[in-house]
Every structure is written in C-alpha cells, then in structure tokens.
Amino acid sequence: MFARSSVAVFLPQCGQVRNMATLKDITIRLKSIKNIQKITKSMKMVAAAKYARAEKSLKPARVYGTGALALYEKADIKAPEDKNKHLIIGVSSDRGLCGAIHSNVAKAMKSELSKLTGSGKEVMLVNVGDKLRGLLHRTHSKHFLINCKEVGRKPPTFTDASLIATELLNSGYEFDQGTIVYNRFRSVISYKTDEKPLFSMDTVANSENIGIYDDIDADVLRNYQEFALVNIIYYSLKESTTSEQSARMTAMDSASKNASEMIDKLTLTFNRTRQAVITKELIEIISGAAAL
C-alpha cells in the first residue's frame, strides 16, 4: 500500500504519462470525425454549386466593371496628394470557413489605414460583411462609417450595390479620395486581394484631362460619378463572392482530406488496441487457468 501511494505522489514529478486510450474513447472519436467528414464533404459540394453559378455571372459583370473604370484609366485621373479625407471600403462577407478571404482584406485595410493616418489624413471605413467588422472591431472601431450585414447568403445584385452606395452618399462623409479592397478572382485555386481607386467629384472635375470631354456640367458629372460608384461596388461584390466560394470549396476539400487521413490512422490504432485487449484477456485467462 505504501508503494502504491508513493507511486501516486511520484507521478506528477516525472511529467505526463499517457494512459492507453480505451476502445470506447477511440470509437467515440472515430464516430465524431466521420460525421465531420460528411459535413465538410457536403459543404464542399454546396460551395462548388454556388461557385459555378457565381463564375457564370462574373463574366458579364467583369465587362461591366472594366467599362465603368475605363474613364478613370483613359483620362488618367490621379488624385492630388494633399487631400485629407479618405475612405476605405472593404468587401467580404458574413460567413466563415473560407480560408484566408476575410483576413486578407482586413490586413490590406489595416495597412492602408495605418499608412494614411501616419501621414495625418482622416480615414473612415466601410465594412461590407460582418466578418470584417469583427476583425477590425477591437482596434479601429472609431473609424467605422458603415457596416453591412447579410452579405454572402444570396448572390449579390445591382440593387445591393446601389443600397450600399446610397447609404454611403447619404452618410454625409465628403471623401476626397477612396480605395475599395476586394478579392479578385483569378482561378478556382487562386485569388488575389486587389485595390481599386475611387475618386470624388471634385477630383474628376479638376483633373487635367477632363477638359477633353465635351459638354459636361456639374449635374451630369454628379449623376455619372454616383452611377460609377455603384458600378465599382457591384463589380467588387461579384469578384469577392466568386473568390469566396472557390476558397470555401478548397478549404472544405482539404478539411475532408485531413479528416479521412485521421480516420485511417484512428482505425489502425483501434484495430491495434482491439487486438491488444483480446491478447491481454487471453493471457489473463491462460495465466489464471495455470494458477488453478
């Protein structure tokens, strides 16, 4: 008895000693991992279907978006350096389990924001997607202008983009220059976090090349700018959703693969343990019989 109690005291000092997992523990673990694998497999198929749909509607949206940005590129409109009020729009979604989609956008937004506040500019953020709000909430909540929820459940439409743009224009924040951060879709397995510039009406009106364009008055320019803003938001929403669905597909696929690897390993351990238990019982029976 003394020997046993001294062993009980001795155990913590020599570090962890792992108990042999019982058959019951392994069975429970195996069942739960099999369930998880089923879930991730079905999530992958759902993401694949949504991705196919999103990619099909991305083709016209891309032509539309590049058409909307064409003026700013061809007229070579650049924002003057000394303007103070900036705006950063981050486009993402509400739902997780899609890899590094949200954190990439948040990282780009954070670095842009610190660069701008470092040079003394005033910056406000627009978060399209609840995940971005959660990621930036701790450190940059005083820069939040607008937060958008219920993004990502259904495919984005032009109406959604116009709602966001209306909120932005009604918020009263007269920004001089802006950036929109989104994930540009490259292929099924790759996307890239990209930034596109947004210009205010004054920047466009005072740009040097705008004189080439004939017969423009302030009203027409304002309508044109507002429409262009909606177009850019729509384009980035479409690209973002396609990237997100493809990333979710990849993430769920690798999760299913990891789960099946774990199942294989655990099944081997289970069989080994089962054989060990049977051998132990046999030995006990044999040695017990021998004792008789």
Place this chain on the structure above:
Amino acid sequence: MFAARFALRRVLPAVRQARWYADPPATASQMSFTFASPTEVFFKDASVKQVDVPTLTGAFGILPSHVPTLQVLRPGVVTVFSEDGSSTKYFVSSGSVTVNADSSVQLLAEEAVTLDNLDLATAKANLEKAQADLGTVSDEAARAEVLISIEANEAIVKALE
C-alpha cells in the same frame, strides 16, 4: 572634298525641318464599342458604324471620332448600326455613356432589353396607373418614384408604337 561633305551635312538638317500639318488620328475609322448591363453583355469592344443614345440633354448619335464626352442616359431606345448596315434596338432604363479620346465608347445601362421583350399593353396599363398615382401621393420620395415610373412607361410606349 571633306569640306564639301561637311557643308552638305550642315545644310541637310535644315531641309529636314520643313513643317507640315499634323496627321489625322490613326483610329479615325474604328470605334471600340462596349455595351453592357450588370447581368448581360451585348457588345464588347465591337466595331460598329453608329450608336444612337437617349441622354438627359437629348438624343444624339455617336460615330467614330466623336468628340469625347460623358453623358447620363434617360429611359429610351438605343439603336446600334453595325458595319453591315443592319440596326438593332434596345430599351435602356438608365445608365451612362462615355466616349473617350481614342474612339472607344462604353455604354453602361442599368437595365437593357431588346424591344421584343416588352409588352405594349402592360406598359400602357402601368402608365395609366402611374398617372393616377401622381394625384394621390404627397411624399417627396414617393412623388419622385411616380414621376420616374411615368417617364419610363411613356418611353416604353413610344418605343413600341
């Protein structure tokens, strides 16, 4: 002999500096036309002869080498005349048109359909309903919506007749 050649070389650059008028722009004959709505692309960098657009300041036709301009569309019919002379009509609800210096035209419409997708009877019914609503609504935003509805329906009816 060397002196002669030297003198000749001195003279020649002066001759080369004769002036002439600037060349006409190289892209005079081609218009790169892109016409799209958020859900559908009708023309992408296509080469067409002429495009008629209805804008807030009036309808005008765009040919290659049109002076660069930015315009906002009003509800109406866009007619595209292609290179072989045939024309197609589309009804647009609103949008913007950009003509750039290099003769590229971007026509972005919020909603655009071909005329055979529109029904004259429904348009007339909607127009009458909107005109009736005009008398009853008093709120600014609702009044603006009714006016827009009237304008759009009138344009549809005019296009189909």
